[in-house]
Amino acid sequence: MYAARRIATGFAQRRAFSVSAKQSSKVTVLGASGGIGQPLSLLLKLNPRVSELALYDVRGGPGVAADISHINTKSTVKGYDPTPSGLREALTGSEIILIPAGVPRKPGMTRDDLFNTNASIVRDLAKAAAEAAPEANLLIISNPVNSTVPIAAEVYKSVGVYNPKRMFGVTTLDVVRASRFISQLKGTDPASENITVVGGHSGATIVPLLSQSGYNLEGQQLDDYVYRVQFGGDEVVKAKDGAGSATLSMAMAGARFAESLLKATQGQKGVIEPTFVESPLYKDQGAIFFASNVELGPNGVEKIYPIGKITDYEQKLLDVAVKDLAGNIKKGVDFVKANPPK
Ligand SMILES: NC(=O)C1=CN([C@@H]2O[C@H](COP(=O)(O)OP(=O)(O)OC[C@H]3O[C@@H](n4cnc5c(N)ncnc54)[C@H](O)[C@@H]3O)[C@@H](O)[C@H]2O)C=CC1
Numbered sequence: 001m002y003a004a005r006r007i008a009t010g011f012a013q014r015r016a017f018s019v020s021a022k023q024s025s026k027v028t029v030l031g032a033s034g035g036i037g038q039p040l041s042l043l044l045k046l047n048p049r050v051s052e053l054a055l056y057d058v059r060g061g062p063g064v065a066a067d068i069s070h071i072n073t074k075s076t077v078k079g080y081d082p083t084p085s086g087l088r089e090a091l092t093g094s095e096i097i098l099i100p101a102g103v104p105r106k107p108g109m110t111r112d113d114l115f116n117t118n119a120s121i122v123r124d125l126a127k128a129a130a131e132a133a134p135e136a137n138l139l140i141i142s143n144p145v146n147s148t149v150p151i152a153a154e155v156y157k158s159v160g161v162y163n164p165k166r167m168f169g170v171t172t173l174d175v176v177r178a179s180r181f182i183s184q185l186k187g188t189d190p191a192s193e194n195i196t197v198v199g200g201h202s203g204a205t206i207v208p209l210l211s212q213s214g215y216n217l218e219g220q221q222l223d224d225y226v227y228r229v230q231f232g233g234d235e236v237v238k239a240k241d242g243a244g245s246a247t248l249s250m251a252m253a254g255a256r257f258a259e260s261l262l263k264a265t266q267g268q269k270g271v272i273e274p275t276f277v278e279s280p281l282y283k284d285q286g287a288i289f290f291a292s293n294v295e296l297g298p299n300g301v302e303k304i305y306p307i308g309k310i311t312d313y314e315q316k317l318l319d320v321a322v323k324d325l326a327g328n329i330k331k332g333v334d335f336v337k338a339n340p341p342k
């Protein structure tokens with residue numbers, strides 16, 4: 001299965017790789033019993049780069065861990081009780097912390113409608129992570145990502161341990177969708193597609209840069225493609241009809257991003273993934289965080305790539321995205337200022 005996933009990873013390093021640096025890593029999932037948390041934990045258990053898997057949730061963490069622990073791969077798996085000490089133990093010594101904790105959308109909702117519930121969940125989990133594992137890489141999946149990442153950053157600042165190189169919003173699903181959708185239009189192999197998607201992770205803030213992959217869709221076909229990438233999440237929300245949003249494709253995307261980070265922390269060079277990080281690219285317009293291609297390294301963010309050459313059409317999309325993003329980011333920052341973690 002992992003071999004198949006590696007092939008499906010557009011950014012995968014294709015050359016043979018001999019692991020030179022450390023090969024063991026503790027990975028923690030907060031929200032491990034959820035729709036994303038369970039398949040994500042399963043995929044992490046199948047990843048030989050993970051040596052220890054810590055599963056925490058406000059309900060059901062130990063059960064999911066017991067189940068996954070029977071899979072015959074080497075890593076150890078432990079579920080933790082939903083107590084402050086359980087959370088602390090799950091986090092201590094962790095190198096990568098993934099947070100898919102929080103409520104998903106129902107039809108008719110935007111991701112921003114999740115803010116009221118998920119902002120405080122992410123704030124409190126980020127506080128625990130900042131205290132128990134300040135050096136770990138924090139990968140935030142909980143929506144609205146455009147605001148939850150700034151929330152976590154503010155919390156880390158309040159604890160005095162913020163390192164922008166180690167805080168990531170997971171936007172990989174947008175790239176996965178962009179690659180799949182173009183392959184459906186063009187009859188290509190989706191595993192070979194590598195569409196750059198920049199901006200943020202909701203609606204108009206998601207900007208696929210199709211021209212950079214040499215594609216030249218026009219008119220309605222281009223509009224439809226862009227809309228599908230921007231609102232791909234809504235397709236799933238509508239189809240699930242009240243039972244949540246994307247979970248399985250998100251688990252794949254989260255596992256892919258974690259795998260890339262593990263490769264980079266374990267010594268591999270040239271690992272590039274798009275991700276939402278503190279970024280200089282549109283800082284002057286208030287978008288302190290921005291998703292673009294990022295080279296990962298042993299210390300997290302190694303290099304943030306510039307946007308590069310884009311069409312006028314893409315520039316217009318980008319202008320809208322940056323404006324929306326600035327508002328989403330400010331909302332997250334203001335939330336922590338008004339409601340600091342306890
Ligand atoms: N970044 C992205 O591309 C995507 C993000 N998402 C987001 O991921 C989040 C999770 O989605 P699902 O897994 O479908 O939801 P879910 O409701 O199935 O699972 C969420 C889990 O979080 C747990 N939880 C809630 N509060 C917690 C806390 N304080 N500590 C630990 N665990 C806690 C719940 O018990 C539950 O098991 C949502 O906010 C959703 O919008 C979903 C798809 C894609």
Ligand SMILES: O=C([O-])CC(=O)C(=O)O
Pocket residue numbers: 104105111143173232233234236237245246
């Ligand atoms: O649409 C949602 O609410 C979940 C999500 O972020 C996605 O599927 O991209």
